[in-house]
Amino acid sequence: MAKKILEVHGLTTKYITRQREDVYSVDHVSLDIEEGKSLGIAGESGCGKSTLALSLMGYYFPPLHYTSGEIIVDGRNISDLDPDTVRKTILGSEIAYIPQAAMNAMNPTRKVGRFIEDVMRAHEIQMSKKEIRSMAEERFALLGLPVEALDKYSVELSGGMRQRVVIAISTILNPKVLIADEPSSALDVTSQKMVIKMMKDMMAKGLVKSMIFITHELPLLYNVTDDIMVMYAGQIVERGSASQMVFDPIHPYSRGLMRSILVPEEGTRDVKLTAIPGTPPNLKHPPAGCRFADRCRYAVPACKIDAQALRDIGEGRTYRCRFSEEQLREVYKNED
Amino acid sequence: MKIDENTAVAQPQDTRESVTFGGDRNKDFSQEPLCLSGRGVTRVFHTGKTTTVAVDHVDFDFHKGELISIVGESGSGKTTLSKMLLGLLEPSEGEIFFKGEPRDISTSAKKKEYWRGIQAIFQDPFSSYNVFHKIDSVLLDCINMSGGRNLSKDQKTAMMTEACSFVNLKFAELTNKYPFELSGGQMQRLMIARIFLLKPEILLADEPTSMIDACSRATILDMLLNLRNETDMTIIFITHDIGLAYYISDSVYIMEHGKFVESGKADQVILYPQAAYTKRLISDVPKIHEPWDLSTV
Secondary structure (H helix, E strand, O other), rough: OEEEEEEEEEEEEEEEEEOOOOEEEEEEEEEEEEEEEEEEEOOOOOOOHHHHHHHOOOOOOEEEEEEEEEEEEEEOOOOOOOOHHHHHHOOOOOOOOOEEOOOHHHOOOOEEHHHHHHHHOOOOOOOOOHHHHHHHHHHHHHHHOHHHHHOEEHHHHHHHHHHHHHHHHHHOOOOOEEEEEEEOOOOOHHHHHHHHHHHHHHHOOOOOOOEEEEEEHHHHHHHOOOOEEEEEEOOOEEEEHHHHHHHHHOOOHHHHHHHOOOOOOOOOOOEEEOOOOOOOOOOOOOOOOOOOOOHHOOOOOOOOOOOOOOOOOOOEEEEEEOOHHHHHHHHHHHHH | OOOOOOOOOOHHHHHOEEOOOOOOOOOOOOOOEEEEEEEEEEEEEEEEEEEEEEEEEEEEEEEEEOEEEEEEEOOOOOOOOOHHHOOOOOOEEEEEEEOOOOOOOOHHHHHHHHHHEEEOOOHHHHHHOOOOOOOOHHHHHHHHHHHHHHHHHHHHHHHHHHHHHHOOOOOOHOOOHHHEEEHHHHHHHHHHHHHHHHOOEEEEEEOOOOOHHHHHHHHHHHHHHOOOOOOOEEEEEEEEOHHHHHHHOOOEEEOOEEEEEEEEEHHHHHHHOOOOHHHHHHHHOOOOOOOOOHHHH
């Protein structure tokens, strides 16, 4: 079995609102990623995808607070480190995080090359300016980025190029885990493809050892990641390989998501598109039973009473529902 | 956790959750009367010494009851074209015809008259409402505008309730609420309820689903299709999402640098693209049945 790069056990984090209310946006999430693998996280807006990404860094700032659980990166537990140590020794070097609007994060008054010097200084790496420069040039060339970009201001670069430059800068220290939160959703399809190609190249060349990719665009996840995990209301509801999840989802929520996929391919015009009625529950007062029960077409009264644990059905597949795989497949079959 | 073998899975009762494309997929709209058409429509912007041709001599024919998608990447001129269609911008050159007649929106009275025939839904539901107006007054305005000013209060309430139930909202729960108290999907549905009351001949939807997630997207699409099937409205759908355009439209126009590079029936354009740009656009979209070729960038 391949080495596990990231292991998360029962991670729970919460937001504390101004009214002193607790909102558990990540609720007992456990996951693991093997070396060289990528994991996609899917779900509706507000289901906790981005909060999970923030929580995985082990660096918490208000209103987000750590509650319980363990994050183990390459055998080292980072959940009990103090914020300063996390900043210096984890962020950038062990875990790199690319937030949603990363391309707008660059200071417009500085040239791209200066950001790389900043990264080195923040991590107290002793290298001369010349050494940093040659390293940066080498890395840009390796990733197929123009070396001239190092001498440009961020505003001189196009959106897609800016995004690729940000990704290259944030992975310059060869982090073990790369967390990308919607890295391509603000770009048009061609720039998106270039960003994805670069990220896949980085994995193939071993610059990053594993990747977590967050997006609500399912066709993109299917093409980028090995595994897909679906989140709902702060919990994992299903995990499996990308093709299992897209073509054979078990959980009613995953099935709803997968049936909302629209791609320009023959035959897609004739499929029934499914909408899931209602909205996710308010996490200030999460429902006692299954969190999806209120919106589930197949729910029975008991669903609203007892909470369900994740059920492991082998081959890396887990799902959270009171019904067996066979029972669910049976109803799905009658429906199609 | 034990599996509950004794309880049977509840059989779903179908409540408008599954969307099917209503109407005839292969209907030939060229026999229908023309609703909106344009010849040589052009718009040029001058900023300082630079001149930008945002829309460059485009021709189009939109028929009654047709669902048309205009697809293009950012900067292709989609929004400028939609503003011209709505009469918010005048074309620099060329002419737009409304129901076969040259469109005349030279005075504000004529503009108002034109807007009785064409309405729009925009991308950002959060900025589409006046924040000081409650939801009932938003809907009441629509009834007054469409000639229902003299109806009794009960009749107006009945109309508003009907419009809300058309988009799966409960009118009784919305009265006395402000639009910002709703979620993005709900606001966009309320927008469709407005259109349902106004019953314009043409609806222009400018990326109405790009700010809401995939599951609510299906609901919005379903409602737009129902609206089209019930009222025979012409819907012009502006989007950058080619998969979405393929799913809902009868005809597709592909726009690049202000020009239509390809147009025709959805099946024809998407499955058998001719223009190099269309081919590239389709190959760049990730798919689930065909491999996504990353080597071509």
